Amino acid sequence: GQNIDQPTEMTATEGAIVQINCTYQTSGFNGLFWYQQHAGEAPTFLSYNVLDGLEEKGRFSSFLSRSKGYSYLLLKELQMKDSASYLCAVRDSNYQLIWGAGTKLIIKP
C-alpha cells in the first residue's frame, strides 16, 4: 500500500528553527507538496519539489531525496503565526495525491 509518515505533533520556540520530516512509500513519484493549515482555515500551498535538493522560499525551505523517499520542511525564525498543521502530500505514478495525516506545530513564546 501507499503511505506517508510525518510526526503527529511538534513543539518549538519562537525565533528558533524547526524541521518537519515526511517519509513516503508510493507507487511512483511525480512531485511532493507541502501545505499549511491554520485551525479552522483552508490548507494553503507552501512548496512543491520534484527534483532532489533544497528549495528556499523566504523563511521556509523544503528538501527532497527521491532515493530515500524523504522530504523535510524547514521553518526558520519561527513566529507565533507559524502555529498550524503542516500537510505532506505525494503525487504517485497515476497522478493521485497521497496525503500524510499532518503535523501539528505548536510555537511557544
Next chain:
Amino acid sequence: ETGVTQTPRHLVMGMTNKKSLKCEQHLGHNAMYWYKQSAKKPLELMFVYNFKEQTENNSVPSRFSPECPNSSHLFLHLHTLQPEDSALYLCASSQDLGAGANVLTFGAGSRLTVL
C-alpha cells in the same frame, strides 16, 4: 479568502435529514474536488470533476451525491448520513488535472456534525 468559498461553514443534521454543501470558485479553474478531513487522519479524496465531468468517485457511499453544474460550482448532497460521517468537508480547485505543480486551492471547509 482563497478564491474558493464554501457554505455553510457549520452544519448539524440528523440521520434522516437531507442537506447540501456548496462550493464556488472564482479562479477560472477547470477541476474541482471534494475531500473529507477527519481528525488525525489523512485527507480522503471523495470526488473529482474536470470540465464539469466526474472523473473520480473514490468508493464513496451513495448517501453522498455530488453535482457539478458548471466549472465554478460544486455541490455535495447529503442524505441518511451516519454519525461517522461527521468531519470537515473541504472543497478544492486546480487549473486542471495535469502534471507539474498542479496546486490545489482549498476552501475553508464545511464542518458537518451528524447526530
